[in-house]
Amino acid sequence: MDQHVNRFDTLSRPEVEALPGSLIRAVANAGIGLDGVIPLWFGEPDAVTPSFIRDAAKRALDAGETFYTSNYGLPALRETIARYQTGLGRATDSERVIVTSSGVNAILLACQTLLSPGDRVVLTTPHWPNLSGIPTVCGAAVETVPLHIQDGRWRIDLDRLLAALTPGTRMAILNAPANPTGWMLGADEQAVLLRHCRRHGIWILADDVYERVVFDRRAAPVFLEQASPDDRLVTVNSFSKSWSMTGWRLGWITAPLSLMPALGKVCEFNTSCAPGFVQRAGIVAIEQGEDFIAATMRALRERRDLMVRLLGDIPGVSVPVPDGAMYGFLAVAGCEDSVALATDLLRRAKVGLAPGRAFGPDGEGCLRVCFAVEEERLRTACGRIAGYFASAAGR
Ligand SMILES: Cc1ncc(COP(=O)(O)O)c(C=O)c1O
Structure with a gap:
């Protein structure tokens, strides 16, 4: 074998090598295969794109674009x-x-x-x-x-x-x-x-x-x-x-x-x-799309308020009110490992949240909740989160 073959390593550029993997995915992967999990970890609405937009793409395809x-x-x-x-x-x-x-x-x-x-x-x-x-x-x-x-x-x-x-x-x-x-x-x-x-x-x-x-x-x-x-x-x-x-x-x-x-x-x-x-x-x-945006925002506002109401009373958890976007970013007193906390919450309460550390070291101690989901699911998820913290206090 050519003795020079291994002269170079096979790693990517140092900047890329040093990038952390997604901690949101790390928690989400632990949830794969678990029954009954309500996933609130990713940042996307659970609603399908409205039909008037889908139809426009179909028309363009049929027209050969x-x-x-x-x-x-x-x-x-x-x-x-x-x-x-x-x-x-x-x-x-x-x-x-x-x-x-x-x-x-x-x-x-x-x-x-x-x-x-x-x-x-x-x-x-x-x-x-x-x-x-x-x-x-x-x-x-x-x-x-x-x-x-x-x-x-x-x-x-x-x-x-x-x-x-x-x-x-x-x-x-x-x-x-x-x-x-x-x-x-x-x-x-x-x-x-x-x-x-x-x-x-x-x-x-x-x-x-x-x-x-x-x-x-x-x-x-x-x-x-x-x-x-x-x-x-x-x-x-x-x-x-x-x-x-x-x-x-x-x-x-x-x-x-x-x-x-x-x-x-x-x-x-x-x-x-x-x-x-x-x-x-x-x-x-x-x-x-203006009517769609207005209707979506009315619903999202209700969900934000619901999340703040249902999670706001948990002792030791502060729930800052978001002025925009679709996330609650909760600060959990005493939490030093948000990945471990999110993983435990996933296993015990069957709710998938994003660990705060995924958003930089200053996010440690926090959990992100995406509230752009159907109201009943959000209500159930928040109930589970509150129940988790209540029983953690007793553990
Ligand atoms: C702050 C911010 N910027 C940009 C994006 C990119 O969105 P997309 O690539 O889907 O257009 C996202 C998606 O989550 C986001 O949260």
């Missing part, structure tokens, strides 16, 4: 997105929109376009793991600024965040409404952050996928409302949450015009384009 589209997406979808955002008060030119194959793909495209190895990225935490994992895969160094619970809600210490956004920082990733905490940034806080990042030339990557998943208004405040078209702002959005289209993998980016050629190139080397018939469904989702 099975070909590549432009890297930037179908002009008709880009225009629909631009009109939609403009209608929400975020004046957008369609030339500044690129269609992507999901929100995750949009974040990856933005990071591959903007980040070089060693770049400093600042992110609030607890955070959705992809928001640190994707820049890490690109070779960036991610620093986190923790949220905290204050007056029954998750909050940011704005001064601390501003202090972390030092000159030379390449990017701030801001996801609000946030997964997993439901934390929302106020328009006044966004104005301060925008001014600060403008002054220091820091890119803002705004993950706005939950902008319509809010409980007291039509849409959350977003940076796009206040920014000028040539600000260093890249906004990521998705069809997954607002239109119950997680499995379709469709999203979009809004960016300064000057960045579009680069985003188009990077898209070419990733997916080249989102599927044409899926894009057609996206047009119909936006054009006809």
Whole structure:
């Protein structure tokens, strides 16, 4: 045998090798095969995509829309997105929109376009793991600024965040409404952050996928409302949450015009384009989906309130009220191993929750509950969780 064959190891890049596996999956895998588990661990509504959207995709397939589209997406979808955002008060030119194959793909495209190895990225935490994992895969160094619970809600210490956004920082990733905490940034806080990042030339990557998943208004405040078209702002959005289209993998980016050629190139080397018939469904989702979003949000608000009511009285468990998104992020006093706690809850109470540590070290001691499920199931699950803690207190 050639003596040089084993001269090189067969590991992936160090950045990739060092990435943690999904702790949500670690708990979920322990639940596979267990009877009667109510799974609330993943971040998706349990409702099927509405039929008017499914029908649009079928019509496009029957019409033979099975070909590549432009890297930037179908002009008709880009225009629909631009009109939609403009209608929400975020004046957008369609030339500044690129269609992507999901929100995750949009974040990856933005990071591959903007980040070089060693770049400093600042992110609030607890955070959705992809928001640190994707820049890490690109070779960036991610620093986190923790949220905290204050007056029954998750909050940011704005001064601390501003202090972390030092000159030379390449990017701030801001996801609000946030997964997993439901934390929302106020328009006044966004104005301060925008001014600060403008002054220091820091890119803002705004993950706005939950902008319509809010409980007291039509849409959350977003940076796009206040920014000028040539600000260093890249906004990521998705069809997954607002239109119950997680499995379709469709999203979009809004960016300064000057960045579009680069985003188009990077898209070419990733997916080249989102599927044409899926894009057609996206047009119909936006054009006809407002009643669906309103009805979904009414139901989701009831479920959020139900969760807060049913879990809020458990001694030692604090249940901050989420302002947006579809999760409760509960802090459990004395919990030092959320993976062990979630696994025990799964085995004893048959409820599947995501362990807080999956959302970064600052999420340790917490559990995430996705409440975007049918009301009776949520009621049963919350009853089981309360029962679990009551009997744990007696153990
Ligand atoms: C904060 C956040 N951003 C982006 C996404 C991506 O959604 P998708 O890739 O389904 O569009 C998710 C999904 O859970 C999310 O929680």
